Amino acid sequence: xxxxxxVGAAAAGLAATEELRRSGFDGAITLVGEELHAPYDRPxxxxxxxxxSWDAARLHLRNEADLAALNTVFMSGRRAVAADAAHxxxxxxxxxxxxxxxxxxxxxxxxxxLDGIDLPTLRTLxxxxxxxxxxxxxxxxxxxxxxxxxTELAAAAAMRGCRVTLxxxxxSLLARLGAPVSRHVASxxxxxxxxxRSGVRVAHVDAxxxxxxxxxYLAADAVVACIGSTPTTWWLEGSGVPLDDGVLCGADCSxxxxxxxxxxVARWFNxxxxxxxxxxxxxxxxxxxxxxxxxxxxxxxxxxxxAYFSVPYAWSHQFDxxxxxxxxxxxxxxxxxxxGSEAEGSFIVAHHAQDRLVGIIGINARPRDxxxxxxxxxxxxxxxxxxxG
Amino acid sequence: xxxxxxFDQRDEDGIAIVLTDVPADESLAGVRExxxxxxxxxLRLVTV
Numbered sequence: 002x003x004x005x006x007x008v009g010a011a012a013a014g015l016a017a018t019e020e021l022r023r024s025g026f027d028g029a030i031t032l033v034g035e036e037l038h039a040p041y042d043r044p045x046x047x048x049x050x051x052x053x054s055w056d057a058a059r060l061h062l063r064n065e066a067d068l069a070a071l072n073t074v075f076m077s078g079r080r081a082v083a084a085d086a087a088h089x090x091x092x093x094x095x096x097x098x099x100x101x102x103x104x105x106x107x108x109x110x111x112x113x114x115l116d117g118i119d120l121p122t123l124r125t126l127x128x129x130x131x132x133x134x135x136x137x138x139x140x141x142x143x144x145x146x147x148x149x150x151x152t153e154l155a156a157a158a159a160m161r162g163c164r165v166t167l168x169x170x171x172x173s174l175l176a177r178l179g180a181p182v183s184r185h186v187a188s189x190x191x192x193x194x195x196x197x198r199s200g201v202r203v204a205h206v207d208a209x210x211x212x213x214x215x216x217x218y219l220a221a222d223a224v225v226a227c228i229g230s231t232p233t234t235w236w237l238e239g240s241g242v243p244l245d246d247g248v249l250c251g252a253d254c255s256x257x258x259x260x261x262x263x264x265x266v267a268r269w270f271n272x273x274x275x276x277x278x279x280x281x282x283x284x285x286x287x288x289x290x291x292x293x294x295x296x297x298x299x300x301x302x303x304x305x306x307x308a309y310f311s312v313p314y315a316w317s318h319q320f321d322x323x324x325x326x327x328x329x330x331x332x333x334x335x336x337x338x339x340x341g342s343e344a345e346g347s348f349i350v351a352h353h354a355q356d357r358l359v360g361i362i363g364i365n366a367r368p369r370d371x372x373x374x375x376x377x378x379x380x381x382x383x384x385x386x387x388x389x390g
Numbered sequence: 391x392x393x394x395x396x397f398d399q400r401d402e403d404g405i406a407i408v409l410t411d412v413p414a415d416e417s418l419a420g421v422r423e424x425x426x427x428x429x430x431x432x433l434r435l436v437t438v
Contacts (some may be wrong), residue, residue, distance in 0.1 A: 016426060287426050368399035 003028030003301065006091065006099055008081045009107030009233075010034025011043065012283060013264025013314040015062055016290030017105045017297075022071055023165050024298055030073040031099065035080040035236040038126060039068060044283050046129040047153040048318055051136060052161070060126060081108075086241030086257045104249050106237070107290060110230035110281060115145065116117040118206050123150060135223040138162030143211050143221040145203050147174040151227035152186060156319040159193045165198040166219055168203060168211075170228075176328065178362055179336035181343055181350055185364055189322055199287045200353040232266045232279070247279045253306030261306075263293035273310045273382035274329060274359070312382050325371065328352070328378040340370055349374060350381030357381055393420030406432075 005016045005021060010032050018032055033039070043061040049055045068075070076093070084091040090100050090200075103241075119162050123132060128158040132154075138143065138273045147169035154168045167190060169172075173183035174190070174197065190197050202214040210220040231246040242257050243249040247268035250256045254269050262269075264286040268279040289309060296306025318322040331354045341348030341364075349371060352360035358381050361374040397406050406428070412427045413421050424435040 019426075284427055288423075 003031070003102045003211060004031070004100065005103040005105065005297065006031045006033065006170040007105040008033045008091070009105075009109055009264065009266070010036070010040050010075070010077065011105035011107070011109060011264070012040070012071065013060065013293075014105065015040040015107070016287040017263060018071055018073055018241070019167050020291035020294035021298065022294060026298055027101070030071070031076060031101075032073050033076045033079050033081055033099075035078065037078045037127060039063065039065075039077075041126060042123070042358040046126065047150055048157055049312055050126075050129045051133050051154070051157040053133060057126065057130070067185060071267035077087065079325075081236050083235055084240035084242065086260060089259055099230055103183065103258060103301055104260045104291075105293055105297060106242070106256065106266060107264045107286075107293075108233040108236070108266050108329065110265040111233045112226065113229045115203060115206075115226055115228065118203070118226075120144065120145070120206060120224055123154060124230075125208075132223070134160045136163050137222075139164065140222040141210075141220060141225045142166070143168065143219050144227060145211070145224065146170070146226065146227035146229070147176075147197075147199075148229065149175065149315070152190065152319055153317055154225060155190060155195050156193070158176040159190070159195050159389075160320070164196075165194070166198065166221070168195065168213075169199045170202060173198050174199075175324075177330045179330060179350055179352065181338055181348065182324070182362055182364060183345060185322070185346070185348075186319065188325075189320055193320055224246045226366070230265075230281070233267075234266065249277075252308035253296045254289060254309050255306060256298050259297075259300065261293035263283065263295045267293070269309060271311055272308050272386040273312055275385055278311075278313075278329075280311070280313045282313055285311060286312045303370060310382070310384075310386055312379050321365075323363070323365055324331035325363040325366065326360060327362075327371075327375045328358075328382070330360050339374070341366065393417050396421055396423060408433075421424050 007017050040062045065351040080094050083096050112124050115224045115320050136158050142158045142163045143166045144155050145168045155165050203211050204214045205212040206224050211224050212218050228307045235243050246264050248256050248262035250262050250269035252259045252262040252270045256262050265281045292309045299306045311330050315326040330352050335353045336350050338348050339351045349366050350362040361378050363371040396417050425435045
């Protein structure tokens with residue numbers, strides 16, 4: 002019987018599993034996940050899940066009946082430690098070998114660490130539960146890193162009454178989204194009592210706090226690192242699977258014969274932007290997981306997969322502000338406010354690259370106002386795809 | 391948004407509204423995607 006193994010049991014791995022069954026695949030499926038939980042959703046971990054009254058069971062992406070219907074062997078609490086693309090086998094911790102006909106790589110990313118400093122971070126349910134216990138009213142919380150994760154965590158901690166310091170290595174929060182968004186988010190946080198410090202580096206952390214490179218010492222009850230992440234590909238070194246800041250895939254998400262990748266770990270040629278991209282957002286995990294599964298089935302059937310055309314979507318919720326990003330905010334792209342204003346606290350920012358609209362960001366934007374811009378981002382992406390042939 | 395004939399969004403806060411709780415067959419693919427992608431995991435599709 003044909004055997005498909007999926008490594009990584011979060012959003013992308015689950016989407017791949019479901020798509021295989023939905024497409025009529027009746028062979029064996031094994032889903033290997035290093036966490037002990039059934040597949041769960043990560044975005045709430047830096048938001049609602051940090052509130053003590055929130056029920057962690059709500060994180061589960063599927064109930065037991067739905068999972069059972071997938072007729073899949075779940076190997077939870079297990080990790081793949083090696084793979085051999087030529088022989089179509091992989092090795093699990095404990096030395097067990099699994100033979101596969103098709104492999105879906107969906108191992109996501111691993112939080113980055115500050116050099117030589119072991120800090121708590123936020124990626125898993127356990128991380129969130131540990132952190133939640135420390136976010137008591139009045140607790141001094143230092144957050145290192147001011148991307149989506151750091152700013153969301155700062156907002157969640159401030160709303161629980163913690164005294165929050167947000168340390169930013171660069172000179173603006175959510176820098177990639179452009180200056181107007183950075184200014185809005187900075188003043189939003191400052192207005193809620195968050196002490197935002199830009200252009201600082203952490204030199205040392207101990208049980209009592211953090212010391213900055215300029216000698217300032219910040220006493221803290223909790224210090225958390227939110228400084229980005231790296232694709233979880235260590236187990237694929239020497240496997241024959243091409244690696245370059247993630248699993249390197251063609252436009253159809255295939256990486257090697259019988260192997261596809263999806264989600265945070267996959268770097269594929271996205272025809273919508275004419276370049277290699279790796280997208281660490283929740284929506285992409287599900288869409289790409291399903292796409293990769295279809296590509297794999299096409300290949301096992303002797304055919305080829307279709308290109309994965311994707312206009313990424315990301316959202317964030319901080320205090321009373323909703324941030325929505327359609328498309329991409331490319332480094333160096335020109336930004337301009339096209340609707341609303343910073344003064345109103347509600348606006349839309351367009352990102353252009355080489356005279357082309359590549360991304361649109363809504364700050365507390367009304368869906369009705371955002372929709373036409375969103376459509377235009379999609380139209381421009383489709384146009385480029387057509388040009389590329 | 392996925393399946394615009396089945397979902398809309400409230401203008402004040404962007405919360406999704408279900409326009410019909412028995413979607414037509416031709417909307418099924420979009421509805422399935424919406425259920426999988428809903429950021430609040432608030433949607434569920436039941437076959438009757």
